[in-house]
Amino acid sequence: MEQEATRDAYGKALVELGRQNPDIVVLDADTSSSTRTNWFAKEFPDRFFNFGVAEANMLGYAAGLALAGKIPFVSSFAVFGSIRAYEQIRTSICWPNLNVKIVLTHAGISVGEDGASHQAIEDIATMRVLPNMSVIVPADANETRRAIFACCEHKGPVYIRLGRAKFPLLPDAGFEIGKARIIKPGNDISIIACGLMVFEALKASDMLGKDGISARVVNMSTIKPIDKEAIISAAKETKAIITAEEHSIIGGLGSAVCEVLSEKAPTIVKRIGIQDVFGTSGKPEELLSYFKVDAKAIYKEAITLVNRNGSI
């Protein structure tokens, strides 16, 4: 199966965008070889700025560059680019509603061996709560490329969350900010997932299929603004919902889905995510099963839910 890391797709997309649009500038804080912004730096050295280890300042510059009419793409590791500079993002970028694109890599536990300090599992929650901010978690490299182009067209602050590891490519289903996509139909249960968990959700759906359970898989790549219609149809057309994210169960995709459902279509929801603990060192695949955020966890939760509902 063909594999590509979302950050690699980002690096390539940036270079392409840079050729098309001279207003694009790229900022990094000494992580450019990891975030792949060094590919842009190589082709456009005059439009690439390295700030060294000083993330807060970098986000302030991004605000200023946006005020001067540029389209800044700012990159770092997810922990440092989001939470380290959180108040700068809030006050200097989101409050004045500036056109800054924050694309952070190495999000989630799939960073693996680096351990808790480097595993951003609170970034979706913290970015989602900021007014004016859009939050996008692409499922694979193809969707990343499309999301990067789409966010360049969009006016206003955007956060795009990327990983580190290589992951399989899903069938290319296009991308539009704010639109979820059903990537596998089903009518017993819905799995709403984002990021690399979409792949795990598909695996879980296949496992459930063997038990005669038809599980819909929804790729909710925009966490904000969230696609309410897709959530409500899932609630109406299937009997239960599972959310799956490689992020804390507090405040992320699962919470966002529950917020919509509790007001519009109360439904039983089980949230798959990190259970309010910090990460730990290990191989990415090991960690997914250790923290019970993998296909097996989704499968088990689905079986319990379906039994509770008394169907099948």
Place this chain on the structure above:
Amino acid sequence: MDEIVSKIADTSRKMRRLIIEMLSLAGSGHPGGSLSSVEIIASLYFHIMRHNPSNLLWEDRDRFILSKGHCCPTLYAALALSGYFPMEELKTLRKLGSILQGHSDRLATPGVEMSTGSLGQGLSCAAGIALGGKLSKKDFFVFCLIGDGENQEGQVWEAAMSASHYKLDNLICFLDYNKLQIDGRVSDIMNIEPVVDKWRAFGWEVMEIDGHNIGEIIEAVDRAKEIKGKPKIIIANTIKGKGVSFIENKVEWHGVAPTKEEAERALKELE
């Protein structure tokens, strides 16, 4: 030159009166640091800066970023007197629905270039605009005003380091060195001295002036504009609360508005 100076001195007096009136009507706000920065902001808006109140988005305008956003009454006074919005609006400072927010808000107030209020962030933004100006081959200058207490923020030094790294000679920062912050004297709370040496060590051209002397302010900026290859900081020695005897140099007056009676006394002094 003398004529320019005396005109700006007149305007400064007017601005001080407006600040007192605004704050007393609002019932809250920051008189100390607002009064200490009057001559700096007046010189910028009424002589130094290239700007046009009827063309807010003019690409070639000079920019001013008030990093110490709590001193926005001074900026509001300058903007109103420049014609960015009717003088009447000054009465609405800090009131629900007002275009004049408690801290600078670029989306609310015509002429405010950047939203500020969280100290330490403005200089990075100003540097970003300066960098953007260079990339677009524009010849505008970016002015920024920071406080001495604010100068304690780590991000200010990150900004200082990067602005000289990127040789932002179109960036001119003022430090309103009034020696006081909320909790006491800057030198007691967290000393920033030797501040001239520090900025110089970060690669900036440093000048030191009397921040209430309009001639010195104008001259320093003229000189700053000529110096190429590095950013410039003008350390402006000022008096917190300048112009009102009972507010001057009193730490308690950092963030309390004058009552009606106090305002009347202050206005009398400023006649």
